[in-house]
Amino acid sequence: MADKLARLNLFCLQDVLFHLPLRYEDRTRIVAIGSLHHSNRAVIEGVVEHSAISFSRSGRQRRRILMVHMADGTGSIKLRFFNFSSAQQEKLAKGKRIRCYGEARRVTNHLEMIHPEFSEVLTAELSPADQTLTAVYPTTDGVHQLTLKRLTDQVLEILNQENSALLTDYLPETTTLSGQRPINLKAAINFIHRPPPDVSLAALEEGVHPAQQRLAFEELLTHQLSLQQLRDKIQAQGAEKLSDGGELLTRFIKQLPFELTSAQDKVMAVIKADILQPKPMLRLVQGDVGSGKTVVAFAACLMAVNSGRQAAIMAPTEILAEQHYANFTSWANELGLKVAWLSGKTKVKQRREMLEIISNGEANIVVGTHALFQQDVVFSHLSLVVIDEQHRFGVHQRLALKNKGVSAHQLIMTATPIPRTLAMTAYGDLDVSVIDELPPGRTPVKTVVLHESRRPEITQRVRAAISEGRQVYWVCTLVEESEVLQCQAAEDTQALLQEVMAEFKIGLVHGRMKPLEKETVMSEFKNKDIDLLVATTVIEVGVDVPNSSLMIIENAERLGLSQLHQLRGRVGRGSTASSCVLMYSNPLSKTAKKRLAIMRETNSGFDIAEEDLKIRGPGEVLGTRQTGLMQFRIADILRDEALLVQVKKEAEVITASHPQIIEPLIRRWLSGAEQYGEV
Ligand code: ADP
Ligand code: MG
Numbered sequence: 090m091a092d093k094l095a096r097l098n099l100f101c102l103q104d105v106l107f108h109l110p111l112r113y114e115d116r117t118r119i120v121a122i123g124s125l126h127h128s129n130r131a132v133i134e135g136v137v138e139h140s141a142i143s144f145s146r147s148g149r150q151r152r153r154i155l156m157v158h159m160a161d162g163t164g165s166i167k168l169r170f171f172n173f174s175s176a177q178q179e180k181l182a183k184g185k186r187i188r189c190y191g192e193a194r195r196v197t198n199h200l201e202m203i204h205p206e207f208s209e210v211l212t213a214e215l216s217p218a219d220q221t222l223t224a225v226y227p228t229t230d231g232v233h234q235l236t237l238k239r240l241t242d243q244v245l246e247i248l249n250q251e252n253s254a255l256l257t258d259y260l261p262e263t264t265t266l267s268g269q270r271p272i273n274l275k276a277a278i279n280f281i282h283r284p285p286p287d288v289s290l291a292a293l294e295e296g297v298h299p300a301q302q303r304l305a306f307e308e309l310l311t312h313q314l315s316l317q318q319l320r321d322k323i324q325a326q327g328a329e330k331l332s333d334g335g336e337l338l339t340r341f342i343k344q345l346p347f348e349l350t351s352a353q354d355k356v357m358a359v360i361k362a363d364i365l366q367p368k369p370m371l372r373l374v375q376g377d378v379g380s381g382k383t384v385v386a387f388a389a390c391l392m393a394v395n396s397g398r399q400a401a402i403m404a405p406t407e408i409l410a411e412q413h414y415a416n417f418t419s420w421a422n423e424l425g426l427k428v429a430w431l432s433g434k435t436k437v438k439q440r441r442e443m444l445e446i447i448s449n450g451e452a453n454i455v456v457g458t459h460a461l462f463q464q465d466v467v468f469s470h471l472s473l474v475v476i477d478e479q480h481r482f483g484v485h486q487r488l489a490l491k492n493k494g495v496s497a498h499q500l501i502m503t504a505t506p507i508p509r510t511l512a513m514t515a516y517g518d519l520d521v522s523v524i525d526e527l528p529p530g531r532t533p534v535k536t537v538v539l540h541e542s543r544r545p546e547i548t549q550r551v552r553a554a555i556s557e558g559r560q561v562y563w564v565c566t567l568v569e570e571s572e573v574l575q576c577q578a579a580e581d582t583q584a585l586l587q588e589v590m591a592e593f594k595i596g597l598v599h600g601r602m603k604p605l606e607k608e609t610v611m612s613e614f615k616n617k618d619i620d621l622l623v624a625t626t627v628i629e630v631g632v633d634v635p636n637s638s639l640m641i642i643e644n645a646e647r648l649g650l651s652q653l654h655q656l657r658g659r660v661g662r663g664s665t666a667s668s669c670v671l672m673y674s675n676p677l678s679k680t681a682k683k684r685l686a687i688m689r690e691t692n693s694g695f696d697i698a699e700e701d702l703k704i705r706g707p708g709e710v711l712g713t714r715q716t717g718l719m720q721f722r723i724a725d726i727l728r729d730e731a732l733l734v735q736v737k738k739e740a741e742v743i744t745a746s747h748p749q750i751i752e753p754l755i756r757r758w759l760s761g762a763e764q765y766g767e768v
Pocket of ligand 1: 347348349350353376377378379380381382383384504528529633635662
């Protein structure tokens with residue numbers, strides 16, 4: 090059993106107490122079968138009218154099914170069991186009185202429950218239902234719900250013995266929650282596992298009971314403390330002080346065809362201050378699409394290069410990395426610097442050459458995709474890593490930097506503005522700055538939402554735009570994840586559009602093209618040799634062609650808000666007024682409708698991010714669903730937003746005055762969450 094419990098990270102009694110319920114079930118009343126609806130979860134009680142084994146065939150195997158008809162005078166229901174012992178079969182024999190809990194489903198014209206929990210009711214008179222709501226725990230193979238219930242019952246009993254030393258309340262005496270002393274930990278734990286009878290299911294689901302808030306607070310606090318600890322460990326490793334960029338940086342800025350915005354200036358100054366310290370910079374720069382982050386990234390690289398060190402910049406997609414490579418190379422050439430290139434698709438021979446100049450230090454700056462992290466990439470003297478579009482990388486990849494054997498300065502850039510409160514929790518270990526200003530002269534993109542039946546009108550618009558010397562993007566989306574199909578769709582669209590608009594040059598770019606082909610198409614588009622570029626969502630991030638001022642997105646209803654915002658950010662980069670047509674087809678779900686409306690209403694990445702968060706929840710917004718970073722046992726960042734400010738303050742108090750409780754809290758809440766373990 091210990092081995093099985095270990096899979097749930099349950100090693101000691103305290104772990105059982107902090108293995109918190111996922112949800113609750115209301116088994117406090119028995120529901121009349123006649124009043125059950127599809128998908129109701131309920132307790133029912135009745136008499137078995139018929140019970141028989143039948144067989145079903147699945148492949149070669151014959152499967153035994155026990156079919157039980159049960160009725161309670163108000164209605165009847167079929168129960169279906171796939172695995173059953175003869176003892177169980179006996180309890181379900183004709184004439185037996187049973188009580189079941191399960192989810193009712195309507196199948197054709199009758200009700201069914203598949204594998205309900207059941208027990209035999211021995212006395213004729215109605216026995217009472219459960220007194221309290223039933224906690225439902227996360228389970229694993231071999232550790233069933235009932236096992237966990239019994240286990241928690243036992244541990245709660247020990248906890249509730251007089252003088253039990255099982256739980257230590259680590260929160261300092263000074264802690265208050267909404268101005269009051271938080272509810273006692275023991276009471277909170279009892280509440281959460283066995284809610285008292287007067288608490289309704291709805292109230293519990295709201296999650297705002299003082300007991301729930303007490304635990305959510307402690308969990309968020311621990312999370313914050315652990316992120317801080319991670320940061321402290323990284324910073325304790327120290328890093329080389331770099332330079333302020335010196336004459337290199339001055340020359341670079343001078344040759345730019347524009348003035349830096351004051352927001353860019355401000356962020357550069359902050360970065361400079363960071364890397365003049367002998368500890369690693371850990372900074373996240375948020376800046377809406379088009380705010381000019383690339384220039385800032387290059388400037389930071391120059392601060393490393395000017396000290397005789399190397400800098401690396403990693404982008405999430407080939408196209409974006411290629412574009413950075415093109416920009417960086419042209420800027421570097423002016424300054425007499427060398428840029429190396431590495432992606433997953435780099436050919437063996439070129440790759441060997443690149444690895445060579447990266448390791449002998451000839452390359453001052455290295456641009457690439459996540460291929461930069463591969464084992465055989467050895468830097469001569471890496472001291473700054475820039476990660477562009479962070480939200481596409483997991484936290485792990487960021488931390489994987491440490492495997493390069495250096496404690497480099499880290500600069501992370503993202504165009505997904507994360508609401509402030511959320512950023513604090515998600516990036517608790519990072520300093521955050523914002524480029525809160527767009528370069529001057531940009532006109533906001535006008536967005537319209539049109540049904541696909543209005544395609545002729547849309548084509549007309551495209552024609553008009555091109556005739557005025559402007560360029561157009563036409564983005565194809567597909568619901569399938571399949572890249573092949575998506576590229577196929579783009580090819581078809583290109584052919585179709587070329588037919589209707591034979592007079593224009595129509596290009597195509599998608600993820601399955603060779604890097605060289607893509608590059609050729611992109612530079613043709615940049616040079617205005619292509620009027621209209623049909624593309625898959627590969628152009629979502631970063632692509633920069635200021636003369637394009639119209640974007641058509643097909644099946645826009647299939648994309649999420651942040652993706653739409655990113656795509657739309659490809660236009661509105663020049664001084665001409667730009668527009669974006671979101672084409673949709675039916676059926677349009679309620680959330681899809683909402684997303685399109687939000688896109689029409691606002692151009693602000695921050696507003697969009699807030700809405701996105703409401704629609705999708707933090708796990709998905711940050712792309713950390715798999716990494717487990719944002720998986721809380723009880724806290725919910727949206728619901729508990731009000732706690733976050735307090736969490737931050739409390740974390741400071743604890744770090745300063747009660748550092749001894751950090752380890753035990755982490756042990757309590759985060760054991761098994763590997764990413765917190767080592768640095
Ligand atoms: P993002 O923040 O989305 O990565 P980019 O760095 O790609 O934005 O910049 C978008 C466009 O704005 C580029 O064409 C870039 O040359 C231009 N740009 C950057 N900074 C300025 C500025 N201060 N003034 C005018 N244009 C700028
Ligand atoms: Mg960018």
